[in-house]
Amino acid sequence: MTKGLDLLVRRTSRRSFLVGAGGVAVALPFLATLAAPRRATAWAPLINGPKRLIVMYHHHGLVMDEWWPKADGSYGQVLAPIAAAGLQSKTLVLGGVDHKVTGGHWGNAWTALTCRRETHWGDANWQITGAGPSVDHVIGQLIADGGAPRRLDLRVPDDPGTDVSTSQLFWAGAGDPINQQNRPQKVFDALFGTAPPPPDAPTVDVLAVRRKSVLDGVLEQFNRLRSRVALEDRQRLDVHADKIRTIETTLAHEPVDPASLPASCGSAPIISGVSTYDFERYAEAHASLLVHAIACGQADVGTLSFSEPSADKLAFLNEPTLNTTFERGGANYHGAWHLYSDQGERGDTAKTFTAIGAWKAKIFTRLMKGLQDIDEGNGRTALDNTMLVWLGEFGNGGGHAAGNQTLTIGGNFGNVALGRHLSLAPDTANPTLSWGFADRPGFHQLAVSMLNAFNSPVTTFGDYTDVDEEVDPGPLPGLG
């Protein structure tokens, strides 16, 4: 079924797009993270290593035995879209890795990529915050040579809601969540704009001068206020002031010279059907926007998260078991997943969530395929230069099980060979089973492996003391 959402070439000149993408006046007010100048960085990727990162995340889990490849290496129903696109050779399926810090809904996402115990700021279970930067942010800083990461963070919301959501998974630092954009049209407008360049554009960017003057004054006012407040408040002011300094750094850069951008930026994606809320189209449009932001050098780190939709939002799947499963589960995604808690259960619940998982794999495939279609020279595509990591809240989504997660990695994982599936649990013969904690490697090691692939020499990431289950330093073992 097609809804005309494939990447189409917009009938505009390359120049008009490029000015929109790089023009300060168009892009900056909305997404300074994207407009930040790329520094003359000292960071150098590994030879043929990844240069960009995309993380895709879903709540709950997958039907694990449909996610895990079969004995002959062929993909099951969940990952079938990757195989169908001929991308199996660019994919690594990793089983037998635990999230060692914490389990359950409250804490899991907040800690998965920070690898630190969450901080509780109140008694209620939702009153928690991340306790350090997540690995994607650290990789973004690495690429930016310690500067502000250039990111595009997107979320597929479960209702029309708001433009922006606060991420549970991605953190710029302790208590400093990274916000995610919900609406593809807003992102499109920020990335590509519509305003043509003024014919007599002044040589001095007066808007940039004004903004800098204003922000200089604002920072002076921050300094005055911080001397009058208590320590905790001072720290919060400092976080805010830090954001303003980051914005200031983006003002210094000149509008992007179209000629300096990759040829692949020749067209903007057409995203249609997103003027009103639609779960499927939002996801597809987000994937298209991520591909373009990465390919055009507008972002080094991209994220895409899925919220937990009700059955009606997933009607496009045409999965006959969907409504019954959700009804039985109390008409919500969470309850429906719990029907699958008994890992031995097959039948309709497994069918429902296999279909949902396969659709997410389709979005992951869309990211991979979109990147693969972009030639970056030297016989390499954007996919060859990008690390894609798809993870979930749980492995078995019904059981709140932090152990035995589902990791699907695409594109480039440094020196690690792709095109295979590996279970990293020495005592877990079948990674579709044993979803409690076991003697398995953890997300700490995944983070170290990711950083190593980006040519960071670190051997540890996060905190290794306050964890639910002991975890070793170093990268993921057994990757060869």
Add this chain to the structure above:
Amino acid sequence: MASSRLHAVLLLALTAACDGGTISDRLVDEIPQIDACQANPVALSDPAPLRRLSQAELGNSLRDLAAQLGVTTFDAGPSPFPDPSVGDYFSNNARQNTISLLTANQLMDAAERASEQLTADMVGLLGCAAGTAGCIEGFVRRYAALAYQRPVTTEEVATFVAAYDAVTAVDDVRAGVRAIIELGIQSPDFVYITADAVDEDGRLRFTGHSVARRLSYFLWGSLPDEQLRLAADADALRTSEQLRAQAERMLQDPRAKETLRRFHHEWLAVLEPTSLQKSAEVFPDFTTELAEDLRTELEAFIDRTIWDEEGGVGALLTSRAALVNSRLSAFYGVASGSTGPDDWREVTLGEERRGILTRGAYLASTASATGTSPVRRGVAILSKLMCTSLVAPDDVDTSLPTPAPGEEPKSKKEIFSAHKENAICASCHTQIDPLGFAFEMYDATGAYATSYADGQPIETAGELSDGRSFANATDLVDQLATDTDVARCYSRRWLEWSVGRSSTSAEKCAIASIATTATTSIREAIIELAASDLMIYATEPQP
């Protein structure tokens, strides 16, 4: 076998906070008897955290700032701050309102939108010619004092003038004035509600301008007006009597009406009409228009009960007065004589309805798209009306039990009885489920029903944890309406709203005192809170 295991799993086990005795036990522990508080009716412990404006507060503040500058046609545009999930906490909670890079950017965007509009009439704004001596500096003093709601220092004026000078060196005067306006709006003194205090006889007292801001954001969700600012200038916000007089005045203002509505929406987690979506298959009559009508009706009920009639908690929970149009007449099954959607009439609803907890907008918000949720409704009563904290445990399956092959279908109440079979689940669900089932007489849209769609009878009778029995939701509500603990819980929420943070154990007595007043008049309780030491004194901040 799978089916028996499924029988053993639980719909929703909320255990962590539920093992410390009955609800009444814990409430008595949390909120002491009034007698014990009379020596010191307001036990003060206000950490007075720096508080970033909420989404609504920022929009209101920009609007009122523009008005105070003489600009009446002003559109603040979309707020740069995300709207926090209503229901878990108040939107003005200091600790959850953080700033990300994105929101900092969007605040800049909002400031630029504002400056463009405010400078459309430069002469009107400045009141002088920009080139004349002292014009810009005079404007800065006036504008900054409005944005910061306090007199500004010479250094602060110099900061504004420096920005103006830097901009006018490369651009025109209007751009320079825009810079002044944008600087004010992005300054922490505008974006955050600060709590400046001075030591006075060993006690930290908020400055008059801090009191003014605390009061105005509590009652209006916006900037102080000129009268409040002048009172602060004159140091006339020092005594309880002075604050009471201001609060009484402020509660006459339509902005206070909006605050009352927003408080109740957030307290009960009433969803916006656009988010109140029901399955078209199950509830074909539940339209967006009906959802909007229900919202209108709820707001009219709040206005009437608290604003017009100065009712107490009892009236809020039990009054059957309603404003309905033709659609709501059909929804509530009441004859109103309304001739159409725009013809609103005052009516008294039937005996099957009571106050705010039995109105469609609330009931539909505590149900899913396809059916009712006794757990959700039960938890709402416990947490919203009884201030009982419930924590969903991890590693517990919450799926609905399903009949084994060949087993007879069970009634909803029989299915939920699985909660009693497990001690961990039973510790909470023996309290949650009966409260939720009492409201089963209203379907997922809030419409009254006498049986389930499949013809099964609805069983609403139950018992509170202290042994009191109730026949159904209206009976339960009648009992809640006279329960001291409920009045205290409601008052506690108002206290939290007033200071933008969670209450502390030291405030038990303040809550008990306010609750006594709220029993007869919510409006008077709000005034009491506004005139209390909470607005005047702060504790020592940590070094």
